[in-house]
Amino acid sequence: MRPALLCLLFCSTVLRATEGSRLRRLEADVKLLKTFIFGELTSIRDEVKEISNRVDILENNTVTHDPSSPNQEKNITFYNLGDKTGESGKTLQSSMLTCNEDFIANNGRIKDGYYYPCAKDIRLANVYPYRSTGVQGRLEVRHDRKWGTVCDDSFQSNVGEPYITNNVNMVCRMFGFRECQYMLNAVQGRGSGDIWMNYVRCDGQSSFLDCPHEGWGNGGCTHYEDIGFRMWN
Numbered sequence: 001m002r003p004a005l006l007c008l009l010f011c012s013t014v015l016r017a018t019e020g021s022r023l024r025r026l027e028a029d030v031k032l033l034k035t036f037i038f039g040e041l042t043s044i045r046d047e048v049k050e051i052s053n054r055v056d057i058l059e060n061n062t063v064t065h066d067p068s069s070p071n072q073e074k075n076i077t078f079y080n081l082g083d084k085t086g087e088s089g090k091t092l093q094s095s096m097l098t099c100n101e102d103f104i105a106n107n108g109r110i111k112d113g114y115y116y117p118c119a120k121d122i123r124l125a126n127v128y129p130y131r132s133t134g135v136q137g138r139l140e141v142r143h144d145r146k147w148g149t150v151c152d153d154s155f156q157s158n159v160g161e162p163y164i165t166n167n168v169n170m171v172c173r174m175f176g177f178r179e180c181q182y183m184l185n186a187v188q189g190r191g192s193g194d195i196w197m198n199y200v201r202c203d204g205q206s207s208f209l210d211c212p213h214e215g216w217g218n219g220g221c222t223h224y225e226d227i228g229f230r231m232w233n
Contacts, residue, residue, distance in 0.1 A: 110135065119174040121209055126189040134177060134232025138188040141196050141209055143216050148194030151221035152184045159199055166202040174208055177231035188228025195221045
């Protein structure tokens with residue numbers, strides 16, 4: 001009996017040790033799994049937060065053109081891609097002399113990567129259609145017979161929120177679109193040559209080019225800060 005009892009005690013001791021070892025390994029595996037899941041959830045949370053921030057930025061950068069804005073001129077002549085019937089084209093024929101020569105030459109359409117509105121000395125460069133009724137591109141103005149870009153500082157918080165809205169309304173009005181979204185950091189492509197305007201502060205002027213700014217060619221910007229726009233109806 002004694003050998004059998006000793007064998008039984010030995011086996012139960014070994015089994016208990018084995019079970020304890022397996023339990024410890026299982027606990028370690030569960031701990032590693034919990035750490036992995038926590039890390040994945042944290043990464044997903046951070047990604048969702050970043051996407052949310054980007055959505056907020058895009059929503060804040062979109063301005064619906066307000067006809068009651070002081071930067072709205074009631075009798076402005078415009079013609080844009082939103083017209084599908086050709087009625088604006090008929091109206092245009094009787095008032096073409098009020099539009100600039102680039103607009104007339106291009107018949108108010110995208111040509112060679114540029115879009116010219118009826119208003120003078122302003123255009124979009126590196127242009128592509130946007131949605132079914134709009135355009136997108138880099139904002140450019142003409143000064144001293146040369147085209148140049150506009151620094152995006154004119155559309156950031158350091159210029160002041162009321163001026164940002166005024167600036168967007170002014171650009172939107174000059175191009176004849178209802179809604180505009182400005183794009184920072186040369187999203188619509190970097191220009192070359194002069195950066196004509198910076199820290200623009202529109203406040204009731206008749207043209208974006210007449211708005212106060214830091215002076216033609218002043219402001220210390222680079223073409224990595226060229227402002228772009230999306231416009232649609």
